[in-house]
Amino acid sequence: MDYGLKKHFPVIVCVLCAVSLTGFGLVCLYSALRGSFEIPVNLLQKQCLLLGVAVFVAFAVNLLDEALLQRSIWLGVLIALIALTLVLIPGIGTMVNGSRRWIDLGFTRVQVSEIAKVFYLLGLAYYLNRFHKYRETFWLGFAVPMAFVGLFSGLIILEPDFGTAFLFGIVGVTLIYLWGGKLIYLGSSAFIGLCGFAFLIYQDPVRLKRITSFMDVEANKLDGAYQLYQSLLAFGAGGIGGAGIGNGRQQLAYLPESHTDFIFSVIGEELGLIATLLIVFLFGGLFWSILKIGQQSRSVFWYMVSIGGGCFLIYQALFNIGVVTGLLPTKGISLPFISYGGSNLVASGLMIGLIVLAWRQSHQKGWIRAREL
Numbered sequence: 235m236d237y238g239l240k241k242h243f244p245v246i247v248c249v250l251c252a253v254s255l256t257g258f259g260l261v262c263l264y265s266a267l268r269g270s271f272e273i274p275v276n277l278l279q280k281q282c283l284l285l286g287v288a289v290f291v292a293f294a295v296n297l298l299d300e301a302l303l304q305r306s307i308w309l310g311v312l313i314a315l316i317a318l319t320l321v322l323i324p325g326i327g328t329m330v331n332g333s334r335r336w337i338d339l340g341f342t343r344v345q346v347s348e349i350a351k352v353f354y355l356l357g358l359a360y361y362l363n364r365f366h367k368y369r370e371t372f373w374l375g376f377a378v379p380m381a382f383v384g385l386f387s388g389l390i391i392l393e394p395d396f397g398t399a400f401l402f403g404i405v406g407v408t409l410i411y412l413w414g415g416k417l418i419y420l421g422s423s424a425f426i427g428l429c430g431f432a433f434l435i436y437q438d439p440v441r442l443k444r445i446t447s448f449m450d451v452e453a454n455k456l457d458g459a460y461q462l463y464q465s466l467l468a469f470g471a472g473g474i475g476g477a478g479i480g481n482g483r484q485q486l487a488y489l490p491e492s493h494t495d496f497i498f499s500v501i502g503e504e505l506g507l508i509a510t511l512l513i514v515f516l517f518g519g520l521f522w523s524i525l526k527i528g529q530q531s532r533s534v535f536w537y538m539v540s541i542g543g544g545c546f547l548i549y550q551a552l553f554n555i556g557v558v559t560g561l562l563p564t565k566g567i568s569l570p571f572i573s574y575g576g577s578n579l580v581a582s583g584l585m586i587g588l589i590v591l592a593w594r595q596s597h598q599k600g601w602i603r604a605r606e607l
Contacts, residue, residue, distance in 0.1 A: 244526035245593045251520040252571060252586050256285065256579075258513060259572035261479070262501050263493060277493070277574065284342075284576035288583030295587030300595060304535075307356045314353040317346045318389040327393075331566075332440070335393045345577035347390050347398045351546055352584045354386050358406060359538035362413045366534050369414040376419040379410050396431065396441065397553065397565040403427060405545045409538050448563040464489040465496055465558045468503035469510075476506030493574040495566050498558045513572070514555070521548045524589055530596045540592040543585040 264278050320337070321327035327334035328343060336343040361379055368374035383406030390399040411420055435441045447458030455463035468484040471477060482503040484492060492500050502510045524544030531537035547570045554569040556562035568578045 241597065244523045244530070245590055247519055248523035248527065248586070248589060248593075251516045251523065252582070255513065255516050255520075255571035258501070258509075258516075259497070259569075260285070262497060262504065262572070263574055281574055281576070281579070284579050287576070288579045291580060292583040292587035292590075295584055296591050296594065298591065303356075304360060307353070307360045310353040311357040314346075314350040315385070315389070318350055318386070321346045322389070322392055333393050333395055335395055342576060345575070347393070347395060347402075348577035348581040349584075350386065350390075351402075351581050352588070354402060355405075355539065355542045355546065355585075355588070358382060358409060359535050359542060362409065362538050363533060363535035366413070370416055372416075372419065375415055376410070376423075379406070379415070380419075380423055383407070383410075391434070394438075395566075396434070397567040400431065401546070401549055401553065401567070404549060405542060408545050409542050412541060413534070413538070444564050448560075451560060459564075461490050461496065462557075462560055462564050465499040466560055468499040469559070472503040472506045474507045476502075476504050476509060479504050494568055495554065495573065496558050497573050498555055498569055501572075517548060517551045520544070524548075527589060527593045527596070531592055532596045536592040536595050540589050543589045543592075547582060547585055 260278075260281070263281060317337070322334055324334075326337060328336040328338045330336060335345050335347060337346060358379065361382065362369075365374050365378075383403060387399040387402045387406075390402060407420055407424055411417070435445060443458045447454035448462065451459040451463055451466070454460075464484055468482065468489060471483070477483075482500055484499060484503055489496055489499060498510065498513070501513065521544060524540055524547075528537050528540040528544070531540060550567060550570050553562065553565070553567050554573075557565055557567065568575055570578065570582045
């Protein structure tokens with residue numbers, strides 16, 4: 235492999251994996267939408283339109299000037315925090331299935347926590363770069379960045395959206411650990427956070443029932459584990475080769491949320507084990523390419539942006555796949571690039587745009603690697 239191709243190979247793999255996963259989603263989405271209450275063609279057209287928005291914002295972010303981006307970060311963080319607060323207010327935030335996560339703009343609904351991911355990541359990356367030499371201290375190296383993580387996660391818990399709040403928290407802890415934060419502080423805070431999550435779940439009968447149902451799916455297949463049971467039936471019906479596009483049955487009102495949180499089950503039924511393994515392989519390729527881009531970063535800021543963007547995408551994919559295959563308790567969290575939903579698609583596009591921008595920044599002044607973390 236010559237130098238030019240070797241230099242561009244990680245970013246090429248990153249973009250190709252993202253495009254392939256999005257293509258998979260569009261192919262399977264029409265079939266999955268047959269179980270929805272709207273006309274499938276209309277929803278597919280809406281998803282294609284939102285895909286156009288995602289591609290546009292990915293290109294737009296990729297063209298940003300670094301100085302302008304860094305000057306705008308804290309304004310973006312402030313706007314994100316205000317939006318996460320406003321969505322909790324009745325009349326502003328739209329409640330769906332007991333959670334107030336969306337703001338209705340009339341022509342579409344925006345899931346605020348999805349867009350907040352971008353500003354959360356940029357704000358945390360900026361701080362970790364700015365205070366890099368204090369990473370082993372308690373206040374500036376642990377308390378302040380963890381307070382930033384806790385503020386975003388806490389607002390999202392109030393919606394309530396425990397899954398996304400946990401995602402924000404684990405991405406934040408991962409970045410602080412890679413930054414060089416002391417493991418004893420991070421370990422203690424992670425333990426306290428998990429205890430807090432467990433307490434909140436115990437206090438919520440609905441979420442507690444999800445946990446108990448998950449522990450015995452067969453006994454609760456007509457109650458709390460109904461969705462998971464139908465998901466497992468879909469994988470079993472698909473086998474190795476699948477039933478064929480359009481021939482699946484679980485999305486015909488048997489499997490709730492088949493076009494959003496459980497679309498991976500539809501893929502398993504219609505395209506089989508081979509297709510689901512291919513999707514896992516594509517996410518693996520995406521993760522590998524992002525790691526390589528992060529290794530080539532010329533500053534702590536771009537290292538954190540690229541690795542953090544990758545963590546958001548890969549962790550979310552792992553959570554979704556874990557839920558639909560019965561490895562994790564049922565929780566509404568979408569599959570990046572594939573699930574129906576504009577906010578998730580646009581947020582994924584923004585992440586890819588930032589990752590490619592991180593790669594571009596690392597090659598503007600030659601082949602410069604990030605300093606040791």
